[in-house]
Amino acid sequence: MTVQRLLEKTGLTAVALPEGDREVTGVYIGDLLSWVMGRAASGDAWITIMSNQNIVAVATLADTACIILAEGVQPDEGVTQLALDKGINLLCSPHSAYETALLLRDAL
Amino acid sequence: MSDVLSFRFNVDGEDFTSAGQASVQVKKDLRRLGLDPEIIRRVSIAMYEGEINMVIHAGGGQAEVQVAEDAITIILEDKGPGIADIEQAMQAGFSTAPDAVRSLGFGAGMGLPNMKRYTDYMDIQSTVGVGTRVTMRVDIPQ
Numbered sequence: 300m301t302v303q304r305l306l307e308k309t310g311l312t313a314v315a316l317p318e319g320d321r322e323v324t325g326v327y328i329g330d331l332l333s334w335v336m337g338r339a340a341s342g343d344a345w346i347t348i349m350s351n352q353n354i355v356a357v358a359t360l361a362d363t364a365c366i367i368l369a370e371g372v373q374p375d376e377g378v379t380q381l382a383l384d385k386g387i388n389l390l391c392s393p394h395s396a397y398e399t400a401l402l403l404r405d406a407l
Numbered sequence: 408m409s410d411v412l413s414f415r416f417n418v419d420g421e422d423f424t425s426a427g428q429a430s431v432q433v434k435k436d437l438r439r440l441g442l443d444p445e446i447i448r449r450v451s452i453a454m455y456e457g458e459i460n461m462v463i464h465a466g467g468g469q470a471e472v473q474v475a476e477d478a479i480t481i482i483l484e485d486k487g488p489g490i491a492d493i494e495q496a497m498q499a500g501f502s503t504a505p506d507a508v509r510s511l512g513f514g515a516g517m518g519l520p521n522m523k524r525y526t527d528y529m530d531i532q533s534t535v536g537v538g539t540r541v542t543m544r545v546d547i548p549q
């Protein structure tokens with residue numbers, strides 16, 4: 300399923316959607332960036348509460364389909380623009396990481 | 408394999424927020440060369456972890472990536488404090504990262520283990536008070 304379609308099905312919002320047709324093939328949850336780079340798979344939707352600039356580089360290198368900020372966390376200043384510039388889809392969820400994952404499970 | 412393409416980067420030790428620029432650039436360059444995405448992913452993550460280490464622990468340094476037909480080699484060199492006990496540093500979870508860095512999601516002590524895991528060869532040369540040189544190689548299946 301594409302990130303665009305995922306948005307429609309889950310009601311999550313995108314603050315940056317430069318690659319809406321990217322396929323989501325799985326889910327990874329984590330806030331420690333080295334764990335994400337070590338364990339997340341290419342094409343995963345990455346759920347986190349980390350909102351600093353470094354998440355954009357991590358998503359780029361780990362090749363995740365999108366970042367989802369859980370718990371209503373908003374991106375730090377400049378992160379949205381950086382995500383747009385780097386072609387990273389950045390979504391926001393008002394729910395916990397667990398509830399967000401359940402939403403994805405139903406949608407995927 | 409005579410032709411070796413090489414990229415060199417200066418890794419700024421001051422600017423933590425933009426750390427990773429060299430790795431992201433390398434990812435782009437390797438894509439342009441048409442390399443296998445999984446190889447690119449392994450190279451760029453291993454390099455990013457090394458780059459971040461130079462920023463957090465060594466005040467910056469130099470990165471070089473050499474692309475040959477059969478392998479990609481990454482060399483990271485810094486004039487930081489060096490690593491006293493490399494075996495300990497390699498252990499999953501070992502970290503001397505300050506709290507400020509941890510609050511950004513780094514400092515999990517998984518950087519060196521990731522670098523080892525994603526590469527086919529890794530060597531660390533380090534002298535306390537002088538600096539550290541990390542060499543990594545990812546083989547390209549023929």
Ligand SMILES: Nc1ncnc2c1ncn2[C@@H]1O[C@H](COP(=O)(O)OP(=O)(O)O)[C@@H](O)[C@H]1O
Nearest residue numbers: 460464465496502503504514515516517518519
């Ligand atoms: N380039 C370096 N210069 C000095 N010390 C380093 C360097 N790279 C790694 N280290 C040391 O090795 C430890 C483990 O590194 P790593 O596995 O990447 O974990 P982390 O960076 O999360 O602390 C670091 O906490 C640090 O003490």
Ligand SMILES: [Mg+2]
Nearest residue numbers: 456460518519
């Ligand atoms: Mg590290």
